Amino acid sequence: MALLTPQDLEGLTKQLECNNNTIKKATGMDIADICKQIYGTTLDGEKVGIVPITSGNGIITNFSSSLLTITEYFGLDGAITEHPDVTGYYEAVSSDADIILMADDHIFIAHNMRNGKIATNHVCTGVVYAEIASRYKYADSKDILVIGLGRVGYAGAQHLVKRNFDVYAYDPDRETMEKARKELGIIPYDPEEEHKFSMVLEATPNPNTISEGMVAERCLISTPGIPCGLPEDIGERNEIDLVMEPLTIGVASMLYAVM
Ligand code: NAD
Ligand code: 2YG
Ligand code: MG
CATH class of the missing domain: 3.40.50.12150 (Rossmann fold)
Structure with a gap:
């Protein structure tokens, strides 16, 4: 870990303070x-x-x-x-x-x-970052993408399913995907497919996990993942509210x- x-x-x-301002503006x-x-x-x-x-x-x-x-x-x-x-x-x-x-x-x-x-911390972090993503004022539908289904992301996905969102999720680990599909009822997401989300929960320990095909021009990315999964150029080309903080939330x- x-x-x-x-x-x-x-x-x-x-x-x-910076994240609290973003969250207020977005939710x-x-x-x-x-x-x-x-x-x-x-x-x-x-x-x-x-x-x-x-x-x-x-x-x-x-x-x-x-x-x-x-x-x-x-x-x-x-x-x-x-x-x-x-x-x-x-x-x-x-x-x-x-x-x-x-x-x-x-x-x-x-x-x-x-x-x-x-x-x-892992469950509470997943839940709160999921809740923040799900409260995006400018969401274009009830579709929400979860990237990474480890300890944090799985708890976040579970929370969103309970809250009746249409939860799409991706993790490169096949067994994890199968478990999340069976236990939670997530919709498996293929990162190669063009499906743009206005609400994203990213919970991986890797950079560059978010690609252009995943995000709507205006979206909220709620991510406890360290380092940040959003490539800089995608952030610059789109209107993205980014919630990302290492401990407090x-x-x-x-x-x-x-x-
Ligand atoms: P974990 O190792 O349990 O899970 C990470 C998951 O990400 C794994 O299932 C892995 O297969 C998946 N993954 C890796 N690359 C991916 C990719 N490109 N696309 C999709 N999925 C991918 O880790 P965790 O405990 O769930 O923690 C996740 C991250 O959150 C870590 O960086 C951790 O340090 C951080 N974290 C932050 C806070 C906070 O308050 N900000 C709190 C807890 C954990
Ligand atoms: O008391 C101490 O100083 C240490 N024993 C703390 C160790 C914390 C280790 N855990 C992590 O670094 C995280 N993965 C969990 C912390 C949550 C925020 N990212
Ligand atoms: Mg935090």
Whole structure:
């Protein structure tokens, strides 16, 4: 799995504000409104314990401090524990944290200690980016394209099917496509075919996954994928609203999911 780098997290607040403006312009709602709509919950100053985790590839510089910035941006009372790992977890629980945030190389969770709810970053990221794409004001139909059906994209596609969109999807992995067709009822999409979408969810770890034949002249591309899958020239030739941000939107979704 591709891990975040400290460079991805540079200028996080600016990236957040810029994306929030794009989302408002494209959907009429901001990130918090979208999360409230998805989960039917609100945040109310909860205490969030952020536990650095050293296992595997270890601490990512700025990861915990970025989580602190995000929790504070959404009006919560965040704190990074002094120690990492089990000692840090003990510290967070002992200091009465309502929600614990922590990640190793495989899974990133939010756990609400009050109500027992637990949420993962990959599912919450897929769901929130899918919801953003689906709320595009200038959509020309209910057709929506999902590019990449891994942990994030599969959850996004599932969310869109539940919301009754016509969900087309593409992943080069045949078994993944077959599973998504059988389990979710997605419509298999062939990237060689000319079918232009005004709403796109891209969730791959690769660049240049989006081609001219896939996108309507005016469209919303909602993509958690790092690096960005949209080639620069396609962005220049079309009127594209691009939502793309490395951490905040997914974490907001996790926080609302456990309320
Ligand atoms: P994953 O490895 O589980 O899935 C990636 C999928 O993309 C795979 O199924 C792969 O076959 C598919 N794929 C590769 N090239 C493709 C192409 N050209 N067209 C279509 N599909 C293609 O990864 P994941 O956990 O789902 O994460 C996806 C991306 O999202 C990664 O870059 C990850 O770092 C990023 N991510 C971002 C956030 C965020 O908040 N921005 C959160 C979580 C993950
Ligand atoms: O506590 C730390 O500093 C580290 N143990 C954090 C490790 C996080 C690893 N996960 C990722 O890089 C992502 N794939 C998931 C993060 C979500 C946003 N892209
Ligand atoms: Mg995010």
